[in-house]
Amino acid sequence: MTLDELREKIDRLDDTLLKLYNERMELVHQVGELKNTTGAPIYRPEREQAILNRLKAQNDGKLTDEAIDALFLEMFAVARNLELPEAVAFLGPEASFTHQAAESKFGALSTYLPISSIPGVFREVAKGTAKFGVVPIENSSNGIVTDTINCLDEYDLKIIAEVVMDIHLCFATICEDIKKITKIYSKDIAFGQCRKFLQDLGLDEIEQIPVESTAKAAKLAAQDKHAAALCPSIAAKMYNLPILFENVEDDMNNRTRFFVISNFENAPSGDDKTSMLVRLANKPGALVDFLNDFEKAKVNLTKIKSHIVGGQSVFFLEFNGHKDDKDIAEILAKHKDEIKVLGSYVKERDDI
Numbered sequence: 001m002t003l004d005e006l007r008e009k010i011d012r013l014d015d016t017l018l019k020l021y022n023e024r025m026e027l028v029h030q031v032g033e034l035k036n037t038t039g040a041p042i043y044r045p046e047r048e049q050a051i052l053n054r055l056k057a058q059n060d061g062k063l064t065d066e067a068i069d070a071l072f073l074e075m076f077a078v079a080r081n082l083e084l085p086e087a088v089a090f091l092g093p094e095a096s097f098t099h100q101a102a103e104s105k106f107g108a109l110s111t112y113l114p115i116s117s118i119p120g121v122f123r124e125v126a127k128g129t130a131k132f133g134v135v136p137i138e139n140s141s142n143g144i145v146t147d148t149i150n151c152l153d154e155y156d157l158k159i160i161a162e163v164v165m166d167i168h169l170c171f172a173t174i175c176e177d178i179k180k181i182t183k184i185y186s187k188d189i190a191f192g193q194c195r196k197f198l199q200d201l202g203l204d205e206i207e208q209i210p211v212e213s214t215a216k217a218a219k220l221a222a223q224d225k226h227a228a229a230l231c232p233s234i235a236a237k238m239y240n241l242p243i244l245f246e247n248v249e250d251d252m253n254n255r256t257r258f259f260v261i262s263n264f265e266n267a268p269s270g271d272d273k274t275s276m277l278v279r280l281a282n283k284p285g286a287l288v289d290f291l292n293d294f295e296k297a298k299v300n301l302t303k304i305k306s307h308i309v310g311g312q313s314v315f316f317l318e319f320n321g322h323k324d325d326k327d328i329a330e331i332l333a334k335h336k337d338e339i340k341v342l343g344s345y346v347k348e349r350d351d352i
């Protein structure tokens, strides 16, 4: 076929796609109307997952699983906005990694509210200014984010989804001579993630200025010709800050996991994870007894971290399964005074 003939065929297919999209959105609109009369949640991650799984299982064309995710997740985000536009608060500023995590779930069209602290994100969702909040929960190099655990404990909100993102930092500056750089801006934990890179370049003695976010670091470095930033490349681009080195983190497997929080609970999807906080009596064997119940029911515990909240020791625990699964519901009922279930949600990845 010639180029013109191929393009002609593509145009006809696009016409059909547009018609089908509109037909689909007509149905979605009706779903939205039904939900708006009952107050049921618009975002149903387990339903989206079921659609994606069904499509991937029958797919025998050129689209990879990742391509199916990319196309359909954006379409779901458009659909949700059509049902009811709902704002998304995230740990800002714009172009932060949390912003990228939020966009991966809520697409390009949603209303985003950058909030300058994790407790601030929880407050906006609790007040109802935003329907969803996106916050980091842990990083593969730096561990658990204490503010997020504290807020999950304090607020009566639910984790409704997780996002795991590979984290890459770049070294960016408007300074033309690297020897003239006198300060480096970044978030405190990012300096720790790039220690070896800074040493190798002889930049480890330069003053390190920790700021609230790597995006803010890019903004500040873009205004100072003796400064550099360790920041996401998306932030460097946003502030027209030339990138000198890409992927400067010491651990190439640097990942951050984020939680999406809201004010409703998900129905089971068949492939869920549940997070909870556990406060046990301070007596010998309390933890072993508690864990034994999970072992007996063959529930796969995937994470256990101890943490101090308000001077008291608390365990952050996760397991595969949904809180309403029969075996699990029994254990949770038995330990209801010791457990705060933080949410059951579609399992994304297990490698953090």
Ligand SMILES: O=C(O)C(=O)C[C@]1(C(=O)O)C=C[C@@H](O)C=C1
Pocket (backbone or CB within 6 Å): 028, 031, 032, 042, 043, 044, 045, 047, 048, 051, 075, 076, 079, 080, 083
């Ligand atoms: O099935 C629903 O509950 C819908 O609202 C429709 C739809 C979709 O586009 O298929 C949109 C949003 C939900 O997150 C899940 C699915």
